[in-house]
Amino acid sequence: MQKIALITDSTCDITKDLIEKYNIHVIPFRIIYSNREYRDGVDISAEEVYLNLENEVPTTSLPSLLDMENLFDKLEGEGYTHAIAVTVSSGLSGMFNALRLVSLERENIKCHVFDSKTISLAEGGIVLKCAEMLKENKSFEEIIEALPKLRDRMECYMVMATLKYLKKGGRIGKISGTIAEALNLKPVIRVNEEGVYDTHDKVRGRKQSIKRLIEIVSKFEKPGEVYVVHGGAEEEMKFLxxxxxxxxxxxxxxxxxxxxPVCGVHSGPGLLGFAYLVEE
Structure with a gap:
């Protein structure tokens, strides 16, 4: 009989209550300050990261190999025979390759590591659908067969209140970022089919950027489920x-x-985003 573990990384943005409900195993990225290192979402919250951004913008790094090894040790000790891991896009992080290499060393657990080619609740939405399939007693083989179709049906868009932290983190050119800020331009960012960020549109002002997110969703021809997330912008998220x-x-x-927090380091406060899972 198969006993299947569900694994993801901390960029999935799944809330703690859902993590507990579905027994999802989350491997934390690292938030690194000049004098201390934290585990993403474990030792430090997004709110704490935002509050300290004016003092220091930390760097981020992959989860430690020890964290990954310890998780597999734990799963083996609990009698798991199989594991399905859904990771942040390989186009945005080395997480997929790192976890795949660790899993290959494990002979007692048959593991499938899947590149979501997305991030945040788009990645998390795929994980939650896997969790639902596990609740329905779907087999390891049935779930991994469904994963590429889930990925193909998922869209991810986001806007940010400021480009300041993307510039600081080197995610956007300083000159282009400064010009955009001077013109009050807000890029609407999409995670494309290759799993990397792509500028879908540029609008002027915060209100227009939120309006554009709504317009994007309204134009999807097929019905779908929406997952929304924020970074220090809860009221705007509720409005959205x-x-x-x-x-x-x-x-x-x-x-x-x-x-x-690992996403908040680069977006800064004011992130709003959604994932749209198109109906089959």
Whole structure:
């Protein structure tokens, strides 16, 4: 009989209550300050990261190999025979390759490591669908067969209140970022099919950027489920969720919390994003 563990990383942005409900095993990224290192979402919260950004913008790194090894040791000790791991996009992080290499060393657990080619609650949405399939007693083989189709049906878009931290982190050119800020331009960012960030559009001002997110969802031809997430912008997230829930093509809206600190380091406060899972 198969005993299947569900693994992901801390960029998935799944709330703690859902992690506990579905017994999801989350491997934390690392947040590194000049004098201390933290485990993402374990030793430090997104709120704490945002509050300290004016003093120091930390760096981020992959989870430690020890954390990965310890997780597999724990799973083996609990009698798991199989594991399904869904990771942040390989186009944005080395997590997929690192976890795959660790899993290959494990002879007692048959593990499938899947590249979500996305991030945040788009990645998390795939994980939650896997969790639902596990609840339905789907087999290891059935779930891994469904994963590519889930990925193909998932869209991810986001906007940010400021480009300041993308510039500091080297995620955007300083000159182009400064010009955009001077013109009050807000890029609407999409995670594309290759699993990397792509500028979908540019609008002027915060209100217009949120309006554009709503417009994007309204134009999906097929009905779908929406997952929304924020970074220090809870009230705006609730407004966005209410607007999306009123759209005829939206079947349901799942409210996330603050995006993981490892994402917050680069986005800064004011991130709003959604994932849209197109109906089959």
């Amino acid at each position: 969720a209410d607007q999306l829930q009123a759209l005829p093509n939206v079947k349901s809206v799942l409210l996330g919390g603050n995006t993981t």
